[in-house]
Amino acid sequence: MTHRFDNAAVEGVLAHMNDDHSDDNLLIVRAFGDRTLAASTMTGFDGDGGVWSVTTASGAVRDLRVPWPGGAITERREVRREIVSLYDAACARLGVEPRPHS
Numbered sequence: 692m693t694h695r696f697d698n699a700a701v702e703g704v705l706a707h708m709n710d711d712h713s714d715d716n717l718l719i720v721r722a723f724g725d726r727t728l729a730a731s732t733m734t735g736f737d738g739d740g741g742v743w744s745v746t747t748a749s750g751a752v753r754d755l756r757v758p759w760p761g762g763a764i765t766e767r768r769e770v771r772r773e774i775v776s777l778y779d780a781a782c783a784r785l786g787v788e789p790r791p792h793s
Contacts, residue, residue, distance in 0.1 A: 694738025694765040701735065704770055708733040715778050720745050722781035724755045731755075736770065738763045741777070 708716060709732055720731040720743050730746035740758040747753075759773040760780055775792055782789040 694763065696737065696767065696770070700767045700770070704736065704774075705733055708774070715774075715781075716743060718785065718787065719743070719757065719777050719781045720755050722784040723757045723777075726785070738765055741774065 713732075716731040716733050717728065719741075720728050724743075724745060725747070727748050728745045729748050729750075731743045733741060734744045734754070735742040738759075740756055743755045743757070745753060745755045757777060760776040761769075761773055764770065764773060779789050781787075
């Protein structure tokens with residue numbers, strides 16, 4: 692059964708990703724979806740992965756679900772670890788130098 696996080700956790704992560712890491716959102720969806728995607732917003736996540744609303748070059752909008760690299764999670768603190776792992780994997784796939792993590 693997929694773990695569901697409470698609304699406060701989801702809202703906090705989404706606000707942080709969309710306000711502070713919009714470039715990372717686009718990098719992740721380009722690496723795990725289509726390299727020509729024009730825009731991306733993280734819209735949700737659960738214990739199995741993250742969900743982004745993506746906009747194609749032609750303007751079509753669809754959802755892209757990306758599983759967590761480390762497998763299913765159940766704790767709020769694990770979300771950051773998995774998003775950082777997605778970011779690092781996206782950089783490797785796209786040949787981008789990842790920035791250091793604090």
